[in-house]
Amino acid sequence: MAEDLTNAITFYLSVDDIQRDDLGAIRHWNNLMIGFCESLIWLKGFTSDQVNSVEVKSIPDKKLYYEKGGKLFFKDSLLPERNLPSMLWSPIERGLPVKLPSLNHNYFGLEEKLKISLEPTLIEREAYAMIVPLNILESYLSTAPAIRLSNISWAIIRPNFAFLLGKPLLPLAAKVYWQHQDFIIPAGYELYPPLLSDDLSYILNAKGTNWIIWNEDSSYFVIRKNQLSALSLGSFRRSMKNINETAL
Template identity: 40%
Template sequence: MAEDPSNDVSYFLEIGRPHLDYLGPVRHWSQLRTAAAEDAYWVRGLTAEQLESTEIRSIPLKKIYYMRDDQSQLLFPIGAAVPVKRLPSGLLWTPLEKAMPLEYPSYNHNYFGLSEKLPVRLAASSNEEDPVAMLVSARLLGGYIKTAPAVRLEPLSWVIVDDQALLLGNPLLPLPGKSYWRRGNHLLPAGLDLEWPLLAETLDRQMNPQGDCWLVWEEHGGYLEVKKESFRPLSISSFRLSESDIR
């Protein structure tokens, strides 16, 4: 059992039986052990540092506890001084990677139970991702491309979104605007990520079943669907043809 040597604390993760697959990102952590109880799976062996990792923080529907005394088996929520339960007795611990098959069993990823709904929110991300898209003023873009060399525009495609232009490609243009990075078919504002990154593919299947749209997210959690087929190569001629559509 992994312990914090500074205060002799052991950590445990509890997750409902239907949600075992959410542990996939930490399956390869060799020190982790898991055991099945009546209605949940338990994981032990986590360190204090791992509790703060992206892999653990992105697992939804989990509960984290700490234990100070193996004899009492009392479990405390993180940050609390009062125990809420005991670790179930008779657990048979096995390495997590052995308990989870490489190919996860098929089940309904969208089911969270009647009372288990996850709001989709964005949160600050500690990772720096290269931008692949940007939203700029369409009129500002029009002024820029009139003098820009064609080679500067060739890597980019674009589409009008109200009075703005959404550019896609790399490298982007040196214009003021809002930058986005890509996670699958999601375009996320720079510096932000889905609060539960593990659900990105599930959200994509639910919101974009044909995979024919870019889901452009706003900071507050709203999003815009933009058809991929709507994008056209960026050029002076394509801009002029679309000027009448700019509000």
């Protein structure tokens, strides 16, 4: 709500010095000024909204004044209560500094470990990769139109599976995965805790040169991105020929 400039009333709030911690809830209002006078803490610069807000109302044992002609009146009162005290005003952040607890050298909780796992999720994402037995892939490739393979790159995973990456997926009965950064995660699962995925990605794959493929049992394996090659019938047959020759 916009401020009513014609009705600019200056509000003052005073609390006892020992109640300093109760002002924590309004410390972030950086339009406030703070001053210290004897055993009282004074605040000024409230807007009319702030004066009526829950944060102010919930401060116990406060005294709320408005100022007129150098006198302070209790809010909603017509009788002057006291004179305006003279003091040095400073911004509230400076008057109420935040103290951080010092480092606890005796903290021995370092052995606690987070278990990273895959958890089923209801969030739906488009599948991006699949792992398929070589014989199923072979029978599809031998009749497939080349255009359907054009966006897909692949690698052989021992003993006899192929890893296919790219959209649109091939119409094969296979395990389907989706992609999150450089992680290839089984469809229907996501990393838990999800907040750690950036750190995990940095630890496992700092240079971003690998695909990290997760299994449902939270184990993973790594495929270098430059190990994948474009999928075609010729590529498949030549690879199989190579494998058979090295096996002999």
